[in-house]
Amino acid sequence: MNKITDYKLKIPSKTDNLELIRNFVAGVARKVGFKEDDVSKIELAVDEACTNVIEHAYKNEKDKDIDLAVKIDFNKLTIVITDRGKSFDMKDIKMPEMEKYLAELRVGGLGIYLMKTLMDEVDYVVRPDGKNEVRMVKFFLDQS
Amino acid sequence: MNNFSLKRDDREPATVISLKGYLDAHTAPELEETIKSLLDEGKVKIVINLNELDYISSAGLGVFMGFIEEIRDKGGDIKLAEASDKVYRVFDLLGFPMLYEILSKEEEALKRFSEMS
Numbered sequence: 001m002n003k004i005t006d007y008k009l010k011i012p013s014k015t016d017n018l019e020l021i022r023n024f025v026a027g028v029a030r031k032v033g034f035k036e037d038d039v040s041k042i043e044l045a046v047d048e049a050c051t052n053v054i055e056h057a058y059k060n061e062k063d064k065d066i067d068l069a070v071k072i073d074f075n076k077l078t079i080v081i082t083d084r085g086k087s088f089d090m091k092d093i094k095m096p097e098m099e100k101y102l103a104e105l106r107v108g109g110l111g112i113y114l115m116k117t118l119m120d121e122v123d124y125v126v127r128p129d130g131k132n133e134v135r136m137v138k139f140f141l142d143q144s
Numbered sequence: 145m146n147n148f149s150l151k152r153d154d155r156e157p158a159t160v161i162s163l164k165g166y167l168d169a170h171t172a173p174e175l176e177e178t179i180k181s182l183l184d185e186g187k188v189k190i191v192i193n194l195n196e197l198d199y200i201s202s203a204g205l206g207v208f209m210g211f212i213e214e215i216r217d218k219g220g221d222i223k224l225a226e227a228s229d230k231v232y233r234v235f236d237l238l239g240f241p242m243l244y245e246i247l248s249k250e251e252e253a254l255k256r257f258s259e260m261s
Contacts, residue, residue: 015170019147022199040230047201051169110202110238117237 005072013054013064013083021050021068028070029077033140041118042077042138048111049081049134057085057132075141076120081134087126150178157257158189158223160250164196167204175207183211188220189260191253195226200234208244221245221260223253 007028011017026043034042050066058064067082115122121137148171153160159182167175182190192208194200208222215222224246227235235246247253 015168018168018170018201019166040233043199044201044234047168051201051203055169110205114202114234114237 007070007072009068011066011068012062013058013066013085014062015051015054017066018047018050021066022047024068025070025079028072029138032072032077034077034138038138042079045115045118045122045136046079046081048114049079049136052111053081053083053085053132053134056088057083059086076137076139079136081136082127082131084131087130087132088124148174150175152178152182154187155254158191158254159187160191160193160254162193162196166199167197168199168201169203172203172207175204176210179207179211183214183218188215188218189257190215190220190222191250191257192222192224193226193250194224194228194231195250197228197231200231202238205234205238205240208240212243221257223247223256225250225253 007024009021009024011021022043025046026039029039029042030036046068050068053066054060064083064085067080069080069082071078071080112122115134115136119136120139121135123135125133125135127133148163148165148167150164151162153162161175161178163175165171179190182188208224212222222244224235224240224244226249227246232246235241235244240246245253245256247256
């Protein structure tokens, strides 16, 4: 069994840092062999997740911690994004119905829709210690 | 760190806004302010040139969504031009080609406005 490799980044919750976050995740994804197409997907999904943390969990407070851990094992890359901000229940977030959204030109909810579309798995949990955790998986081989 | 810039060029029959770099939650407010100023000046025909845009997230897409209704109500439109494959894919994922005209060249977008008026 291959050893799991972890790459970690702890970073303040400022939108100014989104570019650094994207560069970190894209760098790891490229290093472990993802093609540019998938690197772009991973980078965008992580940006969307961290933007949600900054704007919704931390309400744009700039000095809170966002923890990113990228775990590599033999068949997949897993990104775990952790914050100590306000929790939300993913079940309460309705996936936008595309037809309705197109008809009404509505803004919002696009981030989670993108995360679920771009990644192979997306889960959100509130941990026993009260931290929120978004976990996203991309398999090395496209499973679809 | 801010690898984003935009350039406004008031041409006929539309204003061209050229975007460069990364359009995300950090840089989207700058584009929002620019479009807001155009609306304040009564300019509602807008071409967004995406030729030098390397990256867009939903925060950037949200800016286009936020104004389009008001702009169309006033007889104008936002037309997008010269998107890279990478940026186009994000537009495509969110169904933008059904909502916005996306042209391969800025000149074509300007021409579409000439045909409208």
